[in-house]
Structures are given as structure tokens and as C-alpha cells.
Amino acid sequence: MTRSMKGVVRALALGLAAACSLAAISGASAEELLLKGKRIGVSAIGTDHYWDLMAFRGIQDRVKELGGEVIALDAGRKDQQQIAQLQTLIAQKPDAIIEQLGNLEVLNPWLQKIRDAGIPLFTVDTATPHAINNTTSNNYNIGAEIALQMVADMGGKGNVLVFNGFYSVPVCKIRYDQLKYVLTSFPDVKIVEPELRDVIPNTVQSAYSNVTDMLTKSPEKGSIGAVWACWDVPQIGATQAVEAAGRTEVKTYGIDGSPEVIKMVMDPKSSAGAVAAQQPYEIGKTSVDNVAKYLAGQKVPPFTFVPAVLINKENAAEKGKPFLDAAEKAGVK
Amino acid sequence: MSATTLHADASVPDEKQAAAKSAGRRFGALVVRLGAIAAFAAIMAYFVIFAPGFTSTFNLINVVEQSAILGVLAYGMTAVIIGGGSDVTEGGIDLSIAANMGLCAAVYATLLSMGYGDFLSVLAAIAVGMGVGALNAVAVVGLGILPLLATLAVLNVAAGMELTLTQNTVVGASSPLLGVLVSGSFLGISALAWALIVFSAIMIAVIHGTAFGLRLYAVGGHPEAARAAGLSVPFYVSFTYVLSGFCAAVASVLTVSRLSASTPGSGELLLSVLAAALLGTVFSRRFVPTMGGTLLSVLFIGLLANGFQLLNVSSYWVNGVQGALILLVVAITSFARGSEGSR
Numbered sequence: 001m002t003r004s005m006k007g008v009v010r011a012l013a014l015g016l017a018a019a020c021s022l023a024a025i026s027g028a029s030a031e032e033l034l035l036k037g038k039r040i041g042v043s044a045i046g047t048d049h050y051w052d053l054m055a056f057r058g059i060q061d062r063v064k065e066l067g068g069e070v071i072a073l074d075a076g077r078k079d080q081q082q083i084a085q086l087q088t089l090i091a092q093k094p095d096a097i098i099e100q101l102g103n104l105e106v107l108n109p110w111l112q113k114i115r116d117a118g119i120p121l122f123t124v125d126t127a128t129p130h131a132i133n134n135t136t137s138n139n140y141n142i143g144a145e146i147a148l149q150m151v152a153d154m155g156g157k158g159n160v161l162v163f164n165g166f167y168s169v170p171v172c173k174i175r176y177d178q179l180k181y182v183l184t185s186f187p188d189v190k191i192v193e194p195e196l197r198d199v200i201p202n203t204v205q206s207a208y209s210n211v212t213d214m215l216t217k218s219p220e221k222g223s224i225g226a227v228w229a230c231w232d233v234p235q236i237g238a239t240q241a242v243e244a245a246g247r248t249e250v251k252t253y254g255i256d257g258s259p260e261v262i263k264m265v266m267d268p269k270s271s272a273g274a275v276a277a278q279q280p281y282e283i284g285k286t287s288v289d290n291v292a293k294y295l296a297g298q299k300v301p302p303f304t305f306v307p308a309v310l311i312n313k314e315n316a317a318e319k320g321k322p323f324l325d326a327a328e329k330a331g332v333k
Numbered sequence: 334m335s336a337t338t339l340h341a342d343a344s345v346p347d348e349k350q351a352a353a354k355s356a357g358r359r360f361g362a363l364v365v366r367l368g369a370i371a372a373f374a375a376i377m378a379y380f381v382i383f384a385p386g387f388t389s390t391f392n393l394i395n396v397v398e399q400s401a402i403l404g405v406l407a408y409g410m411t412a413v414i415i416g417g418g419s420d421v422t423e424g425g426i427d428l429s430i431a432a433n434m435g436l437c438a439a440v441y442a443t444l445l446s447m448g449y450g451d452f453l454s455v456l457a458a459i460a461v462g463m464g465v466g467a468l469n470a471v472a473v474v475g476l477g478i479l480p481l482l483a484t485l486a487v488l489n490v491a492a493g494m495e496l497t498l499t500q501n502t503v504v505g506a507s508s509p510l511l512g513v514l515v516s517g518s519f520l521g522i523s524a525l526a527w528a529l530i531v532f533s534a535i536m537i538a539v540i541h542g543t544a545f546g547l548r549l550y551a552v553g554g555h556p557e558a559a560r561a562a563g564l565s566v567p568f569y570v571s572f573t574y575v576l577s578g579f580c581a582a583v584a585s586v587l588t589v590s591r592l593s594a595s596t597p598g599s600g601e602l603l604l605s606v607l608a609a610a611l612l613g614t615v616f617s618r619r620f621v622p623t624m625g626g627t628l629l630s631v632l633f634i635g636l637l638a639n640g641f642q643l644l645n646v647s648s649y650w651v652n653g654v655q656g657a658l659i660l661l662v663v664a665i666t667s668f669a670r671g672s673e674g675s676r
Contacts, residue, residue: 071642072647072648073642074648074649075648076601076648078601079598080588080592081638081648083591083592084399085638085642087398088399088639088642088643089642091392092386092642092643103503105503105505105593105594106503106593106594106596108593109593168502168503197500
């Protein structure tokens with residue numbers, strides 16, 4: 001308990017410091033943590049989304065900063081390829097493996113094999129019993145905060161369109177369950193059945209047409225109050241659809257904090273109501289710090305939370321800017 | 334392609350000139366072919382010397398395992414190209430094979446999760462796979478649609494059915510058969526690797542060791558001549574598409590075992606399957622697809638990804654190199670095919 005509390009406090013400090021100055025914090029920790037002569041395998045299911053790319057970069061940059069060697073593997077969102085890469089990675093016997101997202105059902109037997117081979121396993125945003133530590137955002141918090149923001153904006157009543165295509169993804173499950181839990185206290189807020197399905201690829205286009213169809217089905221203004229998704233790429237399509245249909249009373253909510261969505265929330269005229277912005281780059285770096293600590297013989301908690309920031313219409317100008325600056329610095333629009 | 338037509342039209346007085354031209358082309362093709370094989374060999378040699386752990390038995394068996402699914406699919410594609418002729422635009426091709434595998438995997442995993450046993454579920458997957466193959470056959474042979482377009486349409490049908498069935502979700506699966514495929518091993522070689530070895534042996538024996546296989550080549554190489562010799566061209570061509578569907582079903586069982594589930598996105602494999610079937614022609618003296626050639630190129634593709642990872646070269650390069658090799662081989666075969674018309 002105290003250990004995980006410490007982790008949270010540490011993560012909080014890290015996040016705050018990072019918001020002010022990325023350079024200062026890395027300089028400070030580099031003195032104590034070292035990965036000289038260590039090889040760290042990194043396996044990501046894909047890097048086609050902002051979050052994935054930033055976390056993947058954060059891991060690689062941090063390993064190099066600490067003097068380690070990275071074996072970086074991007075599976076291009078192909079399960080077969082990720083499994084093949086993990087299989088070969090096990091044979092390469094790195095000092096530790098960091099696994100970032102993917103289908104747990106597919107991954108778990110292979111994560112077990114990593115442990116069986118005696119290789120320390122760490123995960124990013126992937127909760128599995130096989131990992132020594134999972135570094136992620138506090139998705140319980142995020143899920144509740146974005147749901148409460150939505151309920152507040154709706155005035156405690158109305159209908160919500162919910163994208164629930166990825167309930168099998170653990171973080172989406174948590175956020176969705178938190179939404180449901182919050183709604184138990186607000187019986188006048190109802191989820192429209194059947195729920196919508198977000199897809200990969202063509203997420204934006206598909207969300208756009210789904211929401212357009214639903215708005216056509218409920219033509220009277222006010223019949224739909226909000227659109228919710230467990231990440232923010234469907235939110236882009238939903239926001240565009242709402243605006244194209246002239247139904248600006250509908251507000252959209254999502255999680256992750258892609259620069260495009262943050263800009264939408266910052267735009268007072270946009271229908272994007274709020275987004276919970278995570279710090280994927282920091283999450284990646286923090287995961288590596290956990291690896292370094294573990295390899296140095298220190299104990300690490302089973303999970304580390306890196307704080308997320310709820311960006312809404314009121315605080316967008318102030319809270320959104322650091323995220324956009326960080327994205328620009330990383331060369332991502 | 335235009336070279337092929339030229340040869341078909343070549344009339345008797347031009348024969349000498351054509352023969353001389355053909356000899357020149359043949360020599361050129363030989364040089365290019367040996368060059369391509371040398372490039373393959375050079376890449377392998379580089380891996381052997383510089384990639385740590387590349388030649389260890391453990392690693393090589395890993396690669397065979399990783400190649401099993403691609404290999405089984407590539408055999409299906411190869412059979413279709415043999416039977417339909419290897420003209421890239423008008424010849425045999427089965428673009429639906431990877432999507433078909435996705436559909437079969439979805440059917441297999443769904444039935445298993447509903448509590449039907451292995452026997453029934455595998456049977457259903459095979460029936461669906463061969464059914465999709467038969468649909469291709471009807472479109473290509475019955476309706477006379479260009480295979481490239483017919484199988485593209487069937488690709489969409491199969492992908493759509495898979496989405497309808499799974500709602501784009503991961504369907505977990507476990508069964509005694511899957512258990513054996515995942516953890517079984519014999520003589521130190523894993524079950525999945527055995528699957529590829531046995532399947533390869535059967536395909537090579539059927540296509541290269543029987544009169545049936547020889548007739549299939551005749552049908553693909555010279556449909557007119559095959560017809561004149563009394564072979565039923567539609568039967569042989571239809572057979573290849575159904576066989577391709579069967580391969581998709583077999584691969585689907587292997588893929589469910591490897592991923593412990595049916596997952597969306599099987600269609601992604603298509604490029605690698607095509608690459609394997611087309612690259613394989615380089616290993617044939619006459620630039621025709623062969624099962625042995627396909628096996629070699631499947632293993633080559635597997636070793637390429639493996640070697641790059643062992644050398645810690647970015648995985649992004651693998652796709653690039655694979656694409657470049659396809660381009661090279663298609664260019665060589667189109668160029669060399671001219672020498673083949675007058676065989």
C-alpha cells in the first residue's frame with residue numbers, strides 16, 4: 001500500500017515536473033538510474049495512433065538516455081507479427097521486455113513464456129498478471145472524471161450515444177465500467193441501445209457515419225445529448241458528424257488527448273466537450289525507469305500511474321497548451 | 334505479357350528469328366535469375382555471419398513455426414497460379430485467401446466457444462473454406478470473371494461475413510487439438526513446425542509427383558493445348574480455387590492455435606502470401622511457380638524478419654525489402670516469360 005502510494009506520489013511529481021520542463025527531470029533521474037550494458041526489448045502492437053507512437057518513443061528515448069540498448073519492435077497492428085516478434089525476442093534473451101498494448105487473449109500465453117524464460121516483463125497500459133509492473137494512467141479516475149464532466153454538461157439528463165467496440169481492451173473496460181457506475185447515480189442519463197461499435201482501421205470515417213445515422217434516426221433537437229467513446233479517435237468522427245448535421249447541442253467526450261482533439265476542445269465553437277489527456281510519452285519513460293530500478297535490485301510496485309489531465313471547455317486554453325507544445329516538440333501534429 | 338502474345342502469334346517464317354531472340358532472352362533471364370538467387374544467398378550468408386543466434390536450432394525451428402501459416406496459405410495461392418497460368422493480370426490469383434482464412438478462423442473459434450467439439454468445428458471451418466473457394470470457382474470459371482476481380486469481390490464477401498460473425502472482436506478459443514498444436518512436439522520439433530513439414534510434403538508430392546499435377550501445369554501453361562488433349566480445363570481451374578479454400582481452412586486452425594483466438598485483421602497476410610508465391614518462381618528454371626520454390630520463399634521471408642530482428646535492424650525495413658523483392662521478381666518474370674512461349 002505505502003509502496004504503491006509512493007509510486008503514485010512519484011508519478012505525480014514526475015508528471016508535474018514534466019509539464020514544466022522535460023529536460024530537467026530526465027537530467028535529475030539519470031544520475032541514479034542506469035541501464036549501461038543492458039538490452040531492453042520493446043514490443044508494441046502498433047504505432048499508428050498518437051498515444052501508441054508517443055509511448056513507444058518515450059520508452060526508446062529513455063532506454064537510450066540511461067545508456068541501454070533497445071530492441072524496438074512494432075508489429076504494425078498484426079497479431080501474427082507481434083507473436084513472431086515476441087518469440088524471436090525470447091530467444092534473444094534481453095535483460096527485460098516492455099510490452100505495449102495488444103490483444104490480451106492473444107498475448108497472455110506468450111507473456112507467460114517470457115516469464116518462463118526468466119526474462120523480467122514490464123507492460124505499458126496492459127494489465128496482465130505476468131508483468132512485474134504495469135505503467136499506465138489511472139483509468140478508474142479518468143473514466144469517472146470524463147463521465148462526470150459529461151453528466152454535468154448534460155444537466156443530469158438526456159440520451160448518450162456510446163461507442164463500445166473495444167470492451168475486450170482492459171483500459172476500455174475500466175473506463176466503460178466507470179461510466180456505467182457514474183450513471184447509476186444519474187438515472188435520467190440513458191445510454192442509447194444498441195451501443196455503437198468503434199473499429200480499427202477507418203475509425204474516424206466509421207464513427208462519422210455511425211453518429212450521422214443515429215442523428216438522422218433521432219431528428220428532434222435535444223433527443224441526444226452526448227457521444228462517449230473510450231478513446232478519442234472516434235470522438236473526432238463524432239464531433240465532425242455532429243457539426244455537419246448542425247446538431248451542436250450534442251457534445252462529444254473521449255480519452256487520450258490526441259493533439260487534434262485537444263485543439264477541438266480548445267475551440268469554443270467545436271462540439272468536442274472534453275477529453276481526458278494522458279501523457280503517453282511520460283508513461284513510456286516511467287516504465288523504463290521501473291525497469292532500471294528493478295534491474296538495480298530495487299522493488300517496484302505492480303502498477304505505476306502517470307497522471308492524466310481533464311481538459312474541458314473552461315480550462316482548455318490553459319491546460320491544453322502544454323500538451324500541444326509537447327506534441328509539437330515531438331514532431332507530431 | 335505482351336511478349337507472350339507475340340509468341341502466340343509468331344508464325345512459321347519468323348521462327349528462326351524468334352528462336353534467336355528467345356535464346357538471347359533465355360540467357361538474360363538465366364543471368365537475372367541467378368543474380369536473384371545470389372542476392373538471396375548473400376542476405377542469408379550475412380545473417381549467418383553477423384546475426385547473433387541466427388543458426389541455432391532453436392531459432393531455426395522458431396522460424397519454421399512462424400512460417401507455417403504463411404506457408405499453408407502460399408501453397409493455396411501457388412496452386413491457383415499454376416492452374417490459372419502465371420500471367421499477373423489475367424492468370425490465376427486468389428486475393429480472397431487471407432480473408433477466407435479469417436472467416437474460417439472465426440467460424441472455428443466461434444463454434445468451439447459455443448461448446449461444439451474439435452471434430453465438428455474443424456469440419457465446419459473446412460466446409461466454409463472450401464465453400465468460399467467454390468464461390469471463387471463459380472465466379473472465375475462459371476461466370477468468366479477475371480480472377481483478379483472475382484476473388485477481390487469474394488475477399489469482400491468473406492471479410493464482411495467474418496465481421497458479421499465476430500462483430501470485429503477477438504473470439505478466444507481452446508480445445509484439445511489447439512492444445513496439441515500449441516505445446517505438442519515430436520523429435521524436438523514443435524507441432525506447428527510439423528504441420529508445415531507434413532503439409533509441404535503432401536503438396537509437393539501431389540503437384541510434382543503425380544499425373545494430376547502435370548495436367549494442372551498443362552492447363553495453366555497452355556489451356557488450348559490441354560483442351561485439345563482432352564483435359565477438362567474448367568475442372569482443373571475450379572479445383573485449384575477449392576484447394577486454395579481448403580488451405581485457408583487448414584491455416585485458420587493453425588492461426589487460432591497460435592493466437593489462442595480468432596482475431597480481426599487476417600486480411601493483412603495477403604501481401605506476404607502473394608510475395609511468397611511470386612518470389613517462389615525465381616527458384617524454378619522456367620520461372621513457373623512450384624511448391625518447392627514457394628516453400629523456399631516462405632522460409633526466406635520468415636528468415637528475413639528474424640534476421641533483421643536479431644541484427645536489431647528496424648522492423649520497418651522488412652516490409653520495404655519484401656516489397657522491393659516482389660517488384661524485382663515480377664519484373665524478372667515478365668521479362669523472362671518471353672523465352673518461355675516457344676518451349
